[in-house]
Amino acid sequence: MENENENENGYMLLFRGNEWMKQLSPEEMQKAFEDWMAWFNGLMEDGRAIAGNPLEKEARTLAYDGEKITTDGSYIESKEAVAGYFMLTVKTFDEAEEIARNCPGLKYGSVVEVRPVAAACPMSELVKATSSAAQES
Amino acid sequence: MVEHFFRHESGRLVATLTRAFGIENLTLAEDVVQDALVKALTTWPYQGVPRNPAAWITQVARRIALDVVRRKKRFQEKQDKIIATLESSALDEGPISPDDEIGDDRLRLMFACCHPVIPMEAQVALTLKTLCGFGVSEISSAFLCSDAAISKRLTRARQGIRQAGVGFCIPEGEELSERLDAVLSSLYLLFNEGYKASQGNRLVKRDLCDEAIRLTGLLVGFPGADVPKVHALRALMCLNASRLGARTDGMGQLLRLRDQDRSKWDARLISLGMKHFAMSGQGGELTEYHLQAAIAAAHCRASDYVSTNWELILSLYDHLAELSSSPLVVLNRAVALAEVRGPEVALKSLENLDGRKELEGYHLLDAVKAEMWARMGCREEAASSFQRAIDLCGVDSERTFLIRQKASL
Numbered sequence: 148m149e150n151e152n153e154n155e156n157g158y159m160l161l162f163r164g165n166e167w168m169k170q171l172s173p174e175e176m177q178k179a180f181e182d183w184m185a186w187f188n189g190l191m192e193d194g195r196a197i198a199g200n201p202l203e204k205e206a207r208t209l210a211y212d213g214e215k216i217t218t219d220g221s222y223i224e225s226k227e228a229v230a231g232y233f234m235l236t237v238k239t240f241d242e243a244e245e246i247a248r249n250c251p252g253l254k255y256g257s258v259v260e261v262r263p264v265a266a267a268c269p270m271s272e273l274v275k276a277t278s279s280a281a282q283e284s
Numbered sequence: 285m286v287e288h289f290f291r292h293e294s295g296r297l298v299a300t301l302t303r304a305f306g307i308e309n310l311t312l313a314e315d316v317v318q319d320a321l322v323k324a325l326t327t328w329p330y331q332g333v334p335r336n337p338a339a340w341i342t343q344v345a346r347r348i349a350l351d352v353v354r355r356k357k358r359f360q361e362k363q364d365k366i367i368a369t370l371e372s373s374a375l376d377e378g379p380i381s382p383d384d385e386i387g388d389d390r391l392r393l394m395f396a397c398c399h400p401v402i403p404m405e406a407q408v409a410l411t412l413k414t415l416c417g418f419g420v421s422e423i424s425s426a427f428l429c430s431d432a433a434i435s436k437r438l439t440r441a442r443q444g445i446r447q448a449g450v451g452f453c454i455p456e457g458e459e460l461s462e463r464l465d466a467v468l469s470s471l472y473l474l475f476n477e478g479y480k481a482s483q484g485n486r487l488v489k490r491d492l493c494d495e496a497i498r499l500t501g502l503l504v505g506f507p508g509a510d511v512p513k514v515h516a517l518r519a520l521m522c523l524n525a526s527r528l529g530a531r532t533d534g535m536g537q538l539l540r541l542r543d544q545d546r547s548k549w550d551a552r553l554i555s556l557g558m559k560h561f562a563m564s565g566q567g568g569e570l571t572e573y574h575l576q577a578a579i580a581a582a583h584c585r586a587s588d589y590v591s592t593n594w595e596l597i598l599s600l601y602d603h604l605a606e607l608s609s610s611p612l613v614v615l616n617r618a619v620a621l622a623e624v625r626g627p628e629v630a631l632k633s634l635e636n637l638d639g640r641k642e643l644e645g646y647h648l649l650d651a652v653k654a655e656m657w658a659r660m661g662c663r664e665e666a667a668s669s670f671q672r673a674i675d676l677c678g679v680d681s682e683r684t685f686l687i688r689q690k691a692s693l
Contacts, residue, residue, distance in 0.1 A: 168322045172419025173290035176325045181285065183329040201326045230326070 156264040157197075158235045158243035160250075165204060165223070165230035167256035175255075182251035187233070194236060195246065201231035226258070234264075285333065288491075290321055293338060294417030297345050297375070299389035302414075304349065304369040305359075307396055307445060307452040314414060316352060320345035342375050390415060391506055392452050394499060398467040402444040407470045408477070409434055410441035416495045426477065426488045460508055467503065468517055468573070471496050475521050479528070493525045504560075516564035516573035522557030523580035526550040538681045542589040554584045575604045594623035611640045615652055627656040647676035651686060663693050 171179060190196035208219045237243050240263065247259040267275075294317050301313035323344050324337070334340040353359045353366050374389075397411040405427075412418040412426075424434045444450075455463040478492025500518040503509045530548035533539055561577050579600050586592035601617035614637055622630035634653060643649050654669035670690035677683040 165326075168325050169318060171325075172422055173294040173321055173417040174288065174422065175419065176321050177285065177288075177290040180290075180325050180328060183325075184333075187329050199330055201330055231330075 152240045153238055154240070154263040155238065156266055158237060158240070159262045159264055160233040160235060160243070160247055161260040161262060162230045162232065162250070162252065163228065163258040163260055164226045164252075164256060165228045166226060167252065171255060179251055179255065186249055186251055190233065190235070190246065196233045196235050198234040199232060202229055204228070226256075230257070285337070288417075289337065290324075291417035293341055294318075294321060295393075295415045296390060297342065298414050298417075299393040300375050301345065301349055301370075302393060302396075303374070303389045303452055304366050305353075306362075307450060309358075310414065310442065310445070312352065316348050317345055319348050339376070346370055346375055388502065388506060390502055391454050391509075394467055394503070395454055395463055396445060396450050396452055397441070398470040399445065399448065399450045399463070400466045401448040401450065402441045403437075404470065404473060406437040406441035406444065407466075408474050409437040411470060411474065411499070412492075412495070413438055415499070422488060426492055454506070454508065456508070464503075464509055464511070464514070468500075468514065471500050471503075472517060472573070474499075475525075479524060490528060493521065493528065497521045497525060512564045512567035512569050513571045513573055515560040516571060516577045519557045519560035519564055519577035520573055520580050522553045522560060523577065523584050526553035526557060526584060532681070536681060538685045540685075541583065546588065549584065557581070557584065572604060572607050575600050575607070579604075592623070594620055598624050611637050611643050611649075615643075615648060618652055618656075622656060622659070627659040631656040631660075645676055647673040647678075647682070647686075650676065654686075654689070658689075658693060666690075666693055 168176065168179070187196070187199060191199075204222045204224055206221055206223045208221070210217055210219075235243055235246060237246065240261070243261045243263075247261050250257065250259045253259065297317045297320070298310075298313050301316055302310050305313050320341050324341055328334070328337075349370050350367060353363060353370065359366055393415050394411065397415060398407045402410070409423055409427075412423050413420070418426075420431050420434050420438070424431045427434070454460070475493055475496035478489045478494075478496065497518065500514065500521060504514050504518055526549050527541075527544065529550055530544040530546065531539060557577075558581065561581050564574055564577060579597055582593050582597050582600070598617065598620040601613060601620055604613050605617060614633065618630040618633050621633055631653060634649065634656075637643060637649055650669045650673035654666050654673060657663075657666035657669055667690055670686055670693075674683055674686045674690065677686060
């Protein structure tokens with residue numbers, strides 16, 4: 148990658164913290180919702196965002212304890228929990244950060260993590276090339 | 285989205301879930317509703333607002349409530365009955381028919397929150413929290429105290445309900461009238477809190493008035509509570525609230541009744557208030573609410589300050605003074621008295637108010653006296669009365685107003 152501040156593959160916004168909404172009053176929730184709608188719709192409409200979803204709190208967490216794989220079913224609720232994401236098409240870190248700065252959840256305690264999406268790995272490039280070659284023949 | 289939609293939905297659902305869970309589980313009902321609203325907040329931005337938002341939230345609340353009932357031990361015994369209630373249409377929004385034996389759960393919640401065993405301030409706090417969907421900080425900013433103080437009031441209210449075994453029902457027969465008086469006092473307190481021009485967020489205070497009017501409207505819609513004094517209360521609320529929009533000028537400065545642009549008075553509220561005022565007269569009862577409504581009506585009817593029927597207002601205050609020992613009545617009467625018999629007589633009527641404990645630290649007595657002195661041309665006395673009022677006044681806009689009055693002497 149030439150410039151650390153630029154990325155052809157876009158950026159992801161990870162919204163961390165899924166407890167802050169619980170503290171809001173109904174009126175604050177309505178305001179937060181209306182602000183969030185306006186923000187998200189604006190980004191989708193001008194193509195700067197192409198996807199976004201919330202994540203439910205239900206989780207199954209798998210780990211290896213040295214002997215076997217364990218599965219832990221739980222509700223994940225914490226300040227670090229990923230509550231949802233946006234997929235942005237912008238090409239620079241600064242642009243992505245600028246968008247993140249407008250997140251209506253910030254003032255209520257939500258944290259926004261901006262991550263560049265790395266280039267596809269060589270294996271998936273190979274798969275893509277192979278399947279398109281197969282289609283042409 | 286309709287203004288205050290989440291708040292109103294919250295109140296409605298908390299009321300019905302409280303009936304399903306039992307009043308002792310009021311907090312649980314609130315938690316369930318909160319979770320349902322959070323769900324809306326986190327999914328609607330991505331999926332869009334559903335076509336029927338109320339039905340969506342209701343369905344989610346229903347689902348969460350059913351899950352809670354199946355999981356928690358405390359519901360084991362009555363599980364079937366509660367599940368039946370939750371699955372019925374009781375949760376759904378819709379017109380309440382007067383024959384509906386289920387009735388309005390919001391009224392049940394109102395009577396529970398305003399039970400006489402609970403201290404007045406705690407009643408209002410609990411009503412705002414559970415029935416009106418206000419948050420703790422919103423309530424504390426409206427009452428100008430700390431979140432901790434409000435939390436304490438809420439706890440006291442909840443404890444009161446538990447300890448007294450308050451039921452979740454609309455009282456009947458003789459009990460209804462007594463309990464109704466308690467509810468009316470609470471709603472009156474709520475309205476006044478919003479109406480008085482004290483320090484604080486003006487929009488939130490306006491909300492309190494609106495809520496008081498809304499809740500009194502719910503009450504008046506119930507056959508047993510459809511009595512003259514309830515109409516009188518709603519009349520005085522509507523008529524007084526109609527003037528709120530004219531109370532400040534373009535720069536946020538306070539305007540007295542004399543200086544208000546009456547075209548800014550809310551015609552819809554006046555009309556509604558007059559309707560209730562007319563209905564309040566259909567019975568033998570004459571309460572303080574009736575008199576206050578009549579005074580407000582007299583003001584709303586007048587096209588300007590000068591053509592106000594001050595004789596009528598004075599006689600209404602005379603009557604009010606017989607029913608109430610409040611020094612505020614004497615104070616307000618003095619203003620009317622000045623219009624009818626001149627400032628000197630008015631000033632004399634205030635002599636007994638000096639040293640009244642209820643007025644301690646209250647700037648209005650000195651403010652009214654100052655005006656009387658000014659009208660009599662006694663500049664020195666007016667100036668020192670204004671200064672005393674300025675020193676006592678805790679509200680920026682009112683203090684500014686008094687300073688201007690003093691300066692213009």
